[in-house]
Amino acid sequence: MSNYLLSLAIWLPIAAGVLVLLTGSDRNAPLARMLALVGAIAGFLVTLPLWAGFDTAEAGMQFVEFRNWIPYFNVHYHLGVDGISMLFVILNAFITVIVVAAGWEVITQRVAQYNAAFLIMSGLMNGIFAALDGVLFYVFFEASLIPMYLIIGAWGGPNRVYAAFKFFLYTLFGSLLFLLALIYLYVHSGSFSILDWHDTAIPLDAQIWIFLAFLIAFAVKVPMWPVHTWLPDAHVEAPTGGSIVLAAIALKLGAYGFLRFSLPIAPDASHQLAGLIIALSLIAVVYIGFVALVQADMKKLVAYSSIAHMGFVTLGFFMFSALGIEGALVQMISHGFVSGAMFFCIGVMYDRLHSRQIADYGGVVNTMPKFAALFMLFSMANAGLPATSGFVGEFMVILGAVQYNFWIAFAAATSLILGAAYSLWMYKRVIFGAVANPHVAELTDINKREFLILGLLALCTLWLGLYPQAFTEVMHASVGNLIDHVNISKIQ
Amino acid sequence: MFDQFVVPDLLPAAPEIFLVVMASAILLIDLFVKDSRRTATFALSVLTLLGCAVIQTMTWTPDITYTFSNMFVDDQMADLLKLFLYLTVIMVLFYSRAYVIDRGEMNKGEYYVLALFATLGMMVMISANSFVTVYIGIELLSLSLYAMVALNRASLSASEAAMKYFILGALASGLLLYGMSMIYGGTGSLELTAIDEVLRNDGANGKLLVFGLVFLIAGLAFKLGVVPFHMWIPDVYHGAPTSVTLLIGSAPKLAAFAVVMRLLVNGLLPLAVEWQNMLIIMAVLSMAIGNLAAIAQSNIKRMLAYSAISHMGFMLLGIVSGVVGDASGQFDAAHHALAAYGSAMFYVIAYVLMSLGTFGMILLMARSGFEADTLDDFKGLNQRSPWFAAVMMMLMFSMAGIPFFIGFFAKLSVLMAVIDAGHTWLAIVAVLFSLIGAFYYLRVVKLMYFDAPEDATPIGGSADMRLLLSVNGVAVAALGLFPQVIMALCAFSLLNSLN
Numbered sequence: 001m002s003n004y005l006l007s008l009a010i011w012l013p014i015a016a017g018v019l020v021l022l023t024g025s026d027r028n029a030p031l032a033r034m035l036a037l038v039g040a041i042a043g044f045l046v047t048l049p050l051w052a053g054f055d056t057a058e059a060g061m062q063f064v065e066f067r068n069w070i071p072y073f074n075v076h077y078h079l080g081v082d083g084i085s086m087l088f089v090i091l092n093a094f095i096t097v098i099v100v101a102a103g104w105e106v107i108t109q110r111v112a113q114y115n116a117a118f119l120i121m122s123g124l125m126n127g128i129f130a131a132l133d134g135v136l137f138y139v140f141f142e143a144s145l146i147p148m149y150l151i152i153g154a155w156g157g158p159n160r161v162y163a164a165f166k167f168f169l170y171t172l173f174g175s176l177l178f179l180l181a182l183i184y185l186y187v188h189s190g191s192f193s194i195l196d197w198h199d200t201a202i203p204l205d206a207q208i209w210i211f212l213a214f215l216i217a218f219a220v221k222v223p224m225w226p227v228h229t230w231l232p233d234a235h236v237e238a239p240t241g242g243s244i245v246l247a248a249i250a251l252k253l254g255a256y257g258f259l260r261f262s263l264p265i266a267p268d269a270s271h272q273l274a275g276l277i278i279a280l281s282l283i284a285v286v287y288i289g290f291v292a293l294v295q296a297d298m299k300k301l302v303a304y305s306s307i308a309h310m311g312f313v314t315l316g317f318f319m320f321s322a323l324g325i326e327g328a329l330v331q332m333i334s335h336g337f338v339s340g341a342m343f344f345c346i347g348v349m350y351d352r353l354h355s356r357q358i359a360d361y362g363g364v365v366n367t368m369p370k371f372a373a374l375f376m377l378f379s380m381a382n383a384g385l386p387a388t389s390g391f392v393g394e395f396m397v398i399l400g401a402v403q404y405n406f407w408i409a410f411a412a413a414t415s416l417i418l419g420a421a422y423s424l425w426m427y428k429r430v431i432f433g434a435v436a437n438p439h440v441a442e443l444t445d446i447n448k449r450e451f452l453i454l455g456l457l458a459l460c461t462l463w464l465g466l467y468p469q470a471f472t473e474v475m476h477a478s479v480g481n482l483i484d485h486v487n488i489s490k491i492q
Numbered sequence: 493m494f495d496q497f498v499v500p501d502l503l504p505a506a507p508e509i510f511l512v513v514m515a516s517a518i519l520l521i522d523l524f525v526k527d528s529r530r531t532a533t534f535a536l537s538v539l540t541l542l543g544c545a546v547i548q549t550m551t552w553t554p555d556i557t558y559t560f561s562n563m564f565v566d567d568q569m570a571d572l573l574k575l576f577l578y579l580t581v582i583m584v585l586f587y588s589r590a591y592v593i594d595r596g597e598m599n600k601g602e603y604y605v606l607a608l609f610a611t612l613g614m615m616v617m618i619s620a621n622s623f624v625t626v627y628i629g630i631e632l633l634s635l636s637l638y639a640m641v642a643l644n645r646a647s648l649s650a651s652e653a654a655m656k657y658f659i660l661g662a663l664a665s666g667l668l669l670y671g672m673s674m675i676y677g678g679t680g681s682l683e684l685t686a687i688d689e690v691l692r693n694d695g696a697n698g699k700l701l702v703f704g705l706v707f708l709i710a711g712l713a714f715k716l717g718v719v720p721f722h723m724w725i726p727d728v729y730h731g732a733p734t735s736v737t738l739l740i741g742s743a744p745k746l747a748a749f750a751v752v753m754r755l756l757v758n759g760l761l762p763l764a765v766e767w768q769n770m771l772i773i774m775a776v777l778s779m780a781i782g783n784l785a786a787i788a789q790s791n792i793k794r795m796l797a798y799s800a801i802s803h804m805g806f807m808l809l810g811i812v813s814g815v816v817g818d819a820s821g822q823f824d825a826a827h828h829a830l831a832a833y834g835s836a837m838f839y840v841i842a843y844v845l846m847s848l849g850t851f852g853m854i855l856l857m858a859r860s861g862f863e864a865d866t867l868d869d870f871k872g873l874n875q876r877s878p879w880f881a882a883v884m885m886m887l888m889f890s891m892a893g894i895p896f897f898i899g900f901f902a903k904l905s906v907l908m909a910v911i912d913a914g915h916t917w918l919a920i921v922a923v924l925f926s927l928i929g930a931f932y933y934l935r936v937v938k939l940m941y942f943d944a945p946e947d948a949t950p951i952g953g954s955a956d957m958r959l960l961l962s963v964n965g966v967a968v969a970a971l972g973l974f975p976q977v978i979m980a981l982c983a984f985s986l987l988n989s990l991n
Binding site: 021024069070071072073110113135138139140142143145146149150153154160161164165168169172173176177179180183184186187 | 878901904911924934
């Protein structure tokens with residue numbers, strides 16, 4: 001049974017999605033919602049044994065499945081997770097439950113298709129984290145664009161078509177060059193296995209080309225400055241659920257790609273080009289932080305803050321130290337909870353007032369006290385307040401950066417100030433003060449469903465903030481193994 | 493003289509003989525069919541094609557058999573391509589059934605008989621081992637298609653398309669013949685395997701051969717519809733009745749691929765360096781012009797015409813990766829050939845499957861007096877019929893080369909062959925144009941899913957057509973999950989066919 005866990009984590013949500021689709025028209029919407037929720041929860045439950053049965057001392061892959069898929073191309077159905085990817089599979093399955101619940105009363109049109117798209121995407125993204133074969137990874141990586149494209153385009157805001165196309169074509173552009181790099185590696189090594197590639201010797205110039213091809217794919221997905229422009233558009237236009245999945249999971253795919261592909265396959269190129277990545281990361285942290293500060297649209301503000309936080313992640317990776325990489329991983333998980341919650345909070349307000357402009361709010365605390373309290377927690381976590389999850393990752397990365405170079409650490413640490421500035425200033429303008437207008441006065445506080453979602457996310461945020469050990473102990477062995485790979489030259 | 497006469501071995505050509513007998517018989521039988529729906533003619537045509545498939549499998553042998561004084565060859569590549577050909581034409585007949593019934597003047601016995609003769613032409617092309625057979629096959633196919641395009645006499649655009657098709661087609665046939673005559677002059681043979689032998693043994697007259705080759709390639713490029721010989725494609729696809737466009741846009745691609753293999757690989761492989769360079773230029777131009785021009789179209793048939801041009805360009809990338817030179821100037825044909833030609837064959841078969849589905853969707857949405865051939869006709873299809881919107885979406889993503897659909901694996905196999913042959917820059921060009929191509933396929937999905945319908949008429953279509961189209965859509969997805977099936981068939985058939 002434990003040998004099929006990863007397959008279950010991938011195909012159960014997809015099968016549930018197809019089942020939900022079969023409910024057809026909106027007359028059966030309640031049934032579709034119920035089925036989707038059951039499917040999402042079942043998908044979450046099958047991922048829990050991954051953590052429970054995880055051997056923290058083992059650095060290699062666990063729960064491995066290996067089967068022939070396309071023998072003619074030497075492509076295998078090869079799945080497995082290590083300390084780096086396992087947590088993301090669970091995070092993804094968890095976020096899927098949140099997303100299905102988040103759209104419960106809000107989505108009234110084409111309910112079955114909406115929920116099916118999220119379930120199918122959830123399965124595909126689990127596939128990305130679990131794939132150990134280059135083609136299998138790529139197939140999941142690109143296939144996951146389809147549901148997201150439909151979600152943004154079909155249930156999005158007024159400018160949804162533009163945003164959906166931009167999202168799709170931007171990402172496709174990156175991934176096509178990535179595909180060529182994969183084929184090159186196959187021709188070079190005779191195998192499509194990612195683990196084989198980790199041990200393949202590659203000359204430096206080829207490594208640099210491979211690294212750059214990977215970089216384009218992952219930089220778009222992360223997204224890193226200057227290829228980040230699709231993200232604010234996609235976030236603003238996507239429905240709340242779409243924004244949550246984008247921020248909480250989709251952005252992690254790019255960062256995960258760096259760890260699974262760029263660093264171990266092209267370690268020499270990684271060292272050579274680390275300066276470039278660090279520079280881009282710092283630009284994301286500092287410059288995008290300032291950009292976030294001036295946003296008038298709440299979703300855009302959180303979107304930019306996501307880019308800044310992901311800048312921290314890539315910064316942590318390219319210092320090649322355990323502290324940096326583990327810090328970055330913690331930051332990724334934390335950002336999954338916090339940004340997901342932030343987008344949900346904005347969605348809660350949007351559902352009531354149909355505006356995301358900060359200027360349309362003010363004094364919300366007077367009418368929505370419960371909501372204000374929870375929103376406060378997430379804003380603080382977004383700013384990196386100690387005891388919340390946001391602090392742990394940033395602190396570890398900054399510590400790693402100090403070991404690496406003081407001035408890099410200094411620049412990165414400005415994010416603590418900037419993050420506090422844009423998060424809390426927005427919070428202040430939206431929540432505090434006198435009731436700004438009659439619409440705000442008519443707001444109703446969050447209902448049980450919304451409270452449950454935010455409460456769950458709040459618990460996760462605090463758990464990771466107060467006891468990060470539970471998460472980091474899973475990572476130690478695999479991160480150590482990764483660093484060993486990165487520090488051995490592959491030039492022969 | 494007569495004592496040398498040998499009765500040729502007819503068995504390798506048994507399906508062709510069966511088809512020609514049946515097609516002639518159907519032409520006669522149709523005179524007595526009173527039914528205005530021509531059900532009997534339709535059923536007989538389908539049965540004939542099924543019969544061909546049965547004969548094809550019954551007479552299957554693992555060997556390469558030559559007959560008719562080596563003018564005709566039956567190898568496994570021919571067997572496989574012909575089986576796909578029968579399947580394709582059967583699907584074409586089913587898809588176009590309702591369409592031609594609604595347009596009375598098209599629903600004549602000739603429609604079916606011409607389709608059968610076109611099929612015969614393609615079969616001859618696939619099995620050709622001599623310039624003469626190639627030419628006869630191409631002409632039989634082309635003449636049948638010219639007539640089919642013009643079958644709807646009342647339609648001005650169809651007559652115009654037929655005229656264009658005929659004139660340009662005749663010109664291309666002339667170029668082809670001219671090229672053939674040059675090569676005949678250079679090698680002294682019309683038989684492709686013999687030409688190959690002559691070229692291998694002594695260099696023959698290089699300049700004359702390359703001169704002839706240019707014309708040969710031009711003629712072939714016209715039949716394939718690649719830039720710069722593509723001008724007829726958009727007009728004919730657009731102007732022809734959709735049921736005929738469906739036929740032109742699907743099965744002949746299989747035959748054209750076979751002819752390229754016969755002429756260039758079986759016959760002129762020693763000239764590979766020359767023709768590969770020509771084809772590389774045409775492939776890049778086709779992908780560029782096909783994908784860019786498709787963006788500007790508002791008519792979906794025209795858009796698909798340009799998309800066909802770009803797909804054929806992509807397929808050529810597989811053909812040009814078969815022979816690779818090394819530093820010492822030696823050419824290695826054996827190592828790369830199988831992967832390269834196999835990928836091109838896989839690509840063609842995948843393309844035909846997708847093309848059938850897309851034109852089938854247009855036919856499904858068309859009804860009496862309404863063509864459903866503009867992009868806007870697909871607006872809001874998701875609200876009108878979620879299932880067929882999903883089918884069309886799968887076809888579009890497959891054409892764009894997005895996994896998990898067969899189109900992705902077709903592209904993957906070609907790109908693998910291209911990179912293996914060391915043409916990395918060509919692969920980069922190819923993926924960049926695929927990116928541009930993704931835009932117009934996405935636009936169709938956008939129209940179906942993001943826009944509201946302008947026309948709320950329910951999607952009609954007979955039960956058999958709906959079923960077949962659903963199977964077609966599901967096949968695009970299922971073969972994407974298990975691409976090994978077709979890939980292995982292609983590789984296996986080529987393994988025993990390449991000499």
